[in-house]
Amino acid sequence: MAGPATSPSIDFSILHLADEVLEMVFACPQLDHRDLSALAAVCSRFCELSCSRELWKKKCLKRWKCWSFDTLDSGVDWKVAYRERLVWERLVYPAVRVLAALNFSRETVSHDTMFQFDKMLQGNDSVPVGLMDALTELSNCRDSVNDLTMKYYASRVRDYATMFQLERDARALCNLPSDDIQLDKGAILLSQWQNLSTRVSADYVYQKLDAMANRVRELLAESLSSQSVSYVEKENCHSGKQSHGNTSVDESHGASAVGESCLVFGARSVLHMLNKVMFKEWKFAGNTSDYYNPVNSYVDEVIRTRKGIPITLCIIYAAVARRLGVNVEPVNFPRHFLVRFCEAPPAAKEKVVPVYVDVFNGGQFMTAEQCIETFPVAGLHFMSESLFAVPHPRDVYSRMVRNLLHYHQTVSTMDTSAAIQHLLRYLHIIEPDNVQNTKLLCTVNVHLGINGRQTIEMLDTIPFEDDEVVALREHAEVFLQKSCEHPEVVIKRRTNPQHLSVTYRVGLVMRHKRFNYICVIYGWDPVCRMSAAWQLQMGVHHLPDKASQPFYNVLVEDKTIRYAAQENLEMAPAEAVKPDIHPRVGKYFSAFKSLRYIPNVELAKRYPDDV
Numbered sequence: 001m002a003g004p005a006t007s008p009s010i011d012f013s014i015l016h017l018a019d020e021v022l023e024m025v026f027a028c029p030q031l032d033h034r035d036l037s038a039l040a041a042v043c044s045r046f047c048e049l050s051c052s053r054e055l056w057k058k059k060c061l062k063r064w065k066c067w068s069f070d071t072l073d074s075g076v077d078w079k080v081a082y083r084e085r086l087v088w089e090r091l092v093y094p095a096v097r098v099l100a101a102l103n104f105s106r107e108t109v110s111h112d113t114m115f116q117f118d119k120m121l122q123g124n125d126s127v128p129v130g131l132m133d134a135l136t137e138l139s140n141c142r143d144s145v146n147d148l149t150m151k152y153y154a155s156r157v158r159d160y161a162t163m164f165q166l167e168r169d170a171r172a173l174c175n176l177p178s179d180d181i182q183l184d185k186g187a188i189l190l191s192q193w194q195n196l197s198t199r200v201s202a203d204y205v206y207q208k209l210d211a212m213a214n215r216v217r218e219l220l221a222e223s224l225s226s227q228s229v230s231y232v233e234k235e236n237c238h239s240g241k242q243s244h245g246n247t248s249v250d251e252s253h254g255a256s257a258v259g260e261s262c263l264v265f266g267a268r269s270v271l272h273m274l275n276k277v278m279f280k281e282w283k284f285a286g287n288t289s290d291y292y293n294p295v296n297s298y299v300d301e302v303i304r305t306r307k308g309i310p311i312t313l314c315i316i317y318a319a320v321a322r323r324l325g326v327n328v329e330p331v332n333f334p335r336h337f338l339v340r341f342c343e344a345p346p347a348a349k350e351k352v353v354p355v356y357v358d359v360f361n362g363g364q365f366m367t368a369e370q371c372i373e374t375f376p377v378a379g380l381h382f383m384s385e386s387l388f389a390v391p392h393p394r395d396v397y398s399r400m401v402r403n404l405l406h407y408h409q410t411v412s413t414m415d416t417s418a419a420i421q422h423l424l425r426y427l428h429i430i431e432p433d434n435v436q437n438t439k440l441l442c443t444v445n446v447h448l449g450i451n452g453r454q455t456i457e458m459l460d461t462i463p464f465e466d467d468e469v470v471a472l473r474e475h476a477e478v479f480l481q482k483s484c485e486h487p488e489v490v491i492k493r494r495t496n497p498q499h500l501s502v503t504y505r506v507g508l509v510m511r512h513k514r515f516n517y518i519c520v521i522y523g524w525d526p527v528c529r530m531s532a533a534w535q536l537q538m539g540v541h542h543l544p545d546k547a548s549q550p551f552y553n554v555l556v557e558d559k560t561i562r563y564a565a566q567e568n569l570e571m572a573p574a575e576a577v578k579p580d581i582h583p584r585v586g587k588y589f590s591a592f593k594s595l596r597y598i599p600n601v602e603l604a605k606r607y608p609d610d611v
Contacts, residue, residue, distance in 0.1 A: 088130035110450035112483035152586025184319035213323035275363035452480025523553035555582035
């Protein structure tokens with residue numbers, strides 16, 4: 001009897017697959033760079049396939065989402081890009097992870113703990129692209145509800161790297177001759193310094209300034225054309241970038257792309273037209289309803305909202321006038337910043353008299369006497385030329401910083417000290433020889449327990465050493481020594497009899513019964529630990545349980561940090577709970593799961609029973 005039929009054997013291996021199929025196999029996400037390296041060693045065919053540009057592009061874009069260059073660029077060597085990005089990832093990720101333990105107990109991240117990143121930045125004229133890509137990947141492109149602590153500290157390091165570059169740019173700008181410093185450039189740097197996380201675009205500001213200038217040119221050209229007079233422009237008066245002024249006026253009007261104008265109407269006529277464009281067409285105006293809002297000092301925000309304070313409006317006005325060939329100078333008038341221009345006198349022997357412009361009030365032209373009458377200076381009963389002196393650009397920037405300092409000193413929040421320290425650091429960059437500012441910055445650093453190395457370096461620049469300098473140096477040396485040490489951990493256990501009244505745990509999302517805000521708990525005390533003055537100011541004595549009840553440290557959805565009594569808190573409804581409740585949530589929590597935040601390692605050490 002015949003046996004069962006057997007199918008013929010087929011001699012088949014992966015080598016029989018077409019190149020297109022093998023490329024698909026090599027591109028699958030389960031295979032990483034190590035697997036591709038191993039495959040390349042198998043045979044020459046695999047080696048050739050594993051070096052495919054498209055294959056490495058797929059691997060790069062699958063593993064990393066954030067790239068500083070155009071991923072459509074056909075000239076990118078993706079295998080090299082993968083290797084370089086992997087090197088930066090292996091350098092950056094462990095260095096970021098260390099920061100959580102070193103900075104948990106500090107109000108803000110100390111620059112002393114950034115020593116690993118200092119090594120990456122030193123010796124470079126600018127921040128390495130690979131470093132910024134790796135930090136951006138960590139802070140922006142990772143899972144939005146996991147790795148919260150890594151995201152938080154990656155953002156802090158990215159801010160630190162951005163400050164490194166901005167400090168260099170600001171020093172270079174302020175060291176230029178006074179006539180070469182353009183106020184709008186320094187104003188952009190200040191806005192970038194104050195808004196590190198939003199990445200203020202200088203191109204946006206320049207494009208809007210160019211657009212205003214081009215609109216003025218159009219109106220001037222129309223006016224000149226109607227009078228059969230040619231309108232000629234000589235040379236580029238822009239800030240330097242060709243792309244910032246590439247809009248041309250019609251050649252039939254005799255105008256070139258951008259530049260200084262030989263104006264048959266004179267400076268006054270051009271500025272009259274600028275007033276029409278800026279205040280009537282673009283609707284710029286002084287922000288009288290919210291004068292002290294910090295955004296009024298950020299030139300990009302003033303351009304966006306068309307509202308500002310005198311100094312930022314004047315900087316915008318002068319920048320547009322410069323593009324039109326009119327020299328408009330700043331005037332550091334007390335309490336009300338102005339600009340001025342000079343027009344040729346009717347007779348050659350007459351003295352040139354400056355004309356002052358109140359940009360805050362629609363570009364009104366004024367004489368010196370009218371300025372004194374409109375903006376009286378307390379205690380001054382005579383005309384003083386010093387009131388109308390043209391300041392050095394550094395003095396203009398200093399005034400802008402002091403405006404912001406005044407705001408933060410009058411509006412107290414949990415972040416006030418850190419905000420003041422940040423501004424004082426920029427003021428020191430602008431005025432490095434101002435001993436009073438240097439001492440104040442060092443004092444704030446010592447108060448916050450941060451930046452010991454920076455503090456000592458600044459104290460070394462002071463030409464004399466008094467008792468204050470000696471004391472500051474001693475404090476700075478102490479916390480510099482401790483900056484890389486893990487701080488002592490204070491553990492709060494619920495088994496402690498004094499803690500039995502504490503109802504809620506860290507990580508719970510709560511609602512304030514009285515003010516209705518949503519918040520997350522990141523710490524608690526069995527009783528109120530704030531000062532008697534704070535308790536009196538907050539009306540704690542009016543609460544039924546007064547100060548003898550648990551109080552909770554909470555991160556609030558409006559980006560503030562508060563200290564709330566237990567009787568005022570209740571569990572938040574599920575629909576109000578969200579994973580991005582506060583910018584600092586990653587400092588205390590590692591993830592967001594099941595409508596609550598999961599404490600990170602450092603917070604769990606302090607509240608082990610709450611995990």
